[in-house]
Amino acid sequence: MTLAENDSFARRTGIGPDDLRLLGRLPLFSGLTPEALRALLADSAVQRVARGTVLFLQGEPATRFYAVLEGWVKLFRETRDGQESVLGVFRSGESFAEAAMFASKVFPVSAAAVEDARVLVIPAGSFLRRPSEDPAACLKMMASLSAHMRMLVHQVEQVTARSTTQRLAGFLVKLCAADRGQAVIRLPMDKSLIAGRLGMKPETLSRSLAKLRAFGVETTGRELMIRDVGALRAHFEED
Numbered sequence: 189m190t191l192a193e194n195d196s197f198a199r200r201t202g203i204g205p206d207d208l209r210l211l212g213r214l215p216l217f218s219g220l221t222p223e224a225l226r227a228l229l230a231d232s233a234v235q236r237v238a239r240g241t242v243l244f245l246q247g248e249p250a251t252r253f254y255a256v257l258e259g260w261v262k263l264f265r266e267t268r269d270g271q272e273s274v275l276g277v278f279r280s281g282e283s284f285a286e287a288a289m290f291a292s293k294v295f296p297v298s299a300a301a302v303e304d305a306r307v308l309v310i311p312a313g314s315f316l317r318r319p320s321e322d323p324a325a326c327l328k329m330m331a332s333l334s335a336h337m338r339m340l341v342h343q344v345e346q347v348t349a350r351s352t353t354q355r356l357a358g359f360l361v362k363l364c365a366a367d368r369g370q371a372v373i374r375l376p377m378d379k380s381l382i383a384g385r386l387g388m389k390p391e392t393l394s395r396s397l398a399k400l401r402a403f404g405v406e407t408t409g410r411e412l413m414i415r416d417v418g419a420l421r422a423h424f425e426e427d
Contacts, residue, residue, distance in 0.1 A: 197230070203308065207257050211255055211308070212225055213281060214281070214282070215283075216283060216286060229310065232308055232310045232311065234309075235307055235308075236304070236305070238304055239302065241300060241301045242298065242300045243300060244285070245298045246265060246298045247295065249293065249294055249295075250312065251311065251313070252289070252309050252310060252312055253283060253288070253289045253312070253315075254283060254307050254310065255282070255308040256279060256284075257280060257306040258280055259279075259301060259304055260277060260302035260303055260305065260381070261278045261301055262274050262277050262278075262300055262381055263276040263298070264298055264299075265297050266298075274380075275297055277376070277382065279363070284299065289312045289316075302376045302377070302378065302381060303377060350424070352386075352388050352393075353400060353423075354423060354424050355386050355396075356396045356397065357424040358424040359386055360420060367418065367421070368418045369417060369418075370413070370415055370416070372411055372413050374412075403416075403420050404416050404419060405420065
């Protein structure tokens with residue numbers, strides 16, 4: 189693809205070079221070349237959404253799925269008594285709602301931005317057509333998803349053998365851009381969302397954060413300073 193074509197793609201979709209590299213690491217796309225990925229996302233569009241913006245509601249037709257480029261997004265359902273039950277939290281570099289698009293055809297949950305965010309909206313129609321036009325790309329996507337599913341099964345098996353502090357350490361390590369040295373990461377304003385994602389109560393999350401001070405994790409409001417990412421990773425991985 190020429191430079192002019194790249195510029196045209198970026199203007200049309202809002203997807204910049206850094207965004208494309210981030211999207212290329214998603215399990216659904218990790219087996220594709222940059223050229224194949226651009227073709228697949230040709231009809232997609234980047235949107236900026238404010239905190240609290242609802243992206244879709246439970247029961248709506250699943251005409252699209254999303255990738256988070258910046259910020260955090262939650263998936264939730266409302267209980268019969270009107271309470272909100274958070275089922276998942278997604279951050280930069282993660283996608284969601286693709287299963288509904290492929291299978292149920294309606295969104296089984298609702299989604300909203302936890303904070304100001306940039307998301308990529310990928311329409312179902314054009315996305316589902318592309319693989320049939322490029323069988324090789326379709327096979328690579330299937331292989332990537334299969335590998336990702338095996339990894340998720342392994343992670344679920346590991347969770348039962350991990351303490352809450354180890355679980356939190358593993359989550360924080362995944363947020364770090366580097367494997368070694370210092371890192372500063374920013375969590376959503378409502379930390380109970382992270383607790384829900386990790387399968388623990390908010391008070392357990394607070395206690396686990398306090399225990400991680402021994403491994404160089406310092407908390408200041410929403411920001412966490414990790415003095416040694418490698419040491420934190422070792423704590424997560426220890427038996």
